[in-house]
Amino acid sequence: MFKKGTKLYSIANGKCPKCHEGVFFANSFTFNPSKVTKIHSHCSKCNLKYMLEPSFFYGAMYVNYGITVAISITVFVITKLGLHLNLLESFLSVLAALLILAPVNLRLARIIWINMFVSFDKNASLTKNV
Numbered sequence: 216m217f218k219k220g221t222k223l224y225s226i227a228n229g230k231c232p233k234c235h236e237g238v239f240f241a242n243s244f245t246f247n248p249s250k251v252t253k254i255h256s257h258c259s260k261c262n263l264k265y266m267l268e269p270s271f272f273y274g275a276m277y278v279n280y281g282i283t284v285a286i287s288i289t290v291f292v293i294t295k296l297g298l299h300l301n302l303l304e305s306f307l308s309v310l311a312a313l314l315i316l317a318p319v320n321l322r323l324a325r326i327i328w329i330n331m332f333v334s335f336d337k338n339a340s341l342t343k344n345v
């Protein structure tokens with residue numbers, strides 16, 4: 216869908232932001248809260264250390280906040296203006312959508328966050344042992 220070498224490729228496929236080959240998340244998609252955001256310590260292909268600095272992924276909460284607002288507004292507009300639900304029903308729909316999409320949101324926030332700091336390097340996987 217997205218070409219390799221773009222940040223969207225890394226984000227959509229959950230790949231290492233540097234080489235776009237190594238897998239970023241330690242587990243496949245799950246609703247288990249202790250496993251959903253678990254990431255590998257290093258990229259298996261280019262050896263990039265994913266935790267760039269201590270507590271690096273605390274910054275992902277800002278991205279998470281943005282995604283949360285976007286989901287909330289989208290669901291509210293659809294349920295209020297599209298489905299003509301009342302205010303309480305729309306609010307409960309937003310809550311339900313946020314709960315259901317929480318694992319997606321958490322994972323997206325982390326991989327978007329690291330992609331803001333690490334760029335694609337097409338030689339990354341070749342220079343692993345140099």
Ligand SMILES: [Zn+2]
Binds near residue numbers: 231232260262263339
């Ligand atoms: Zn890599």
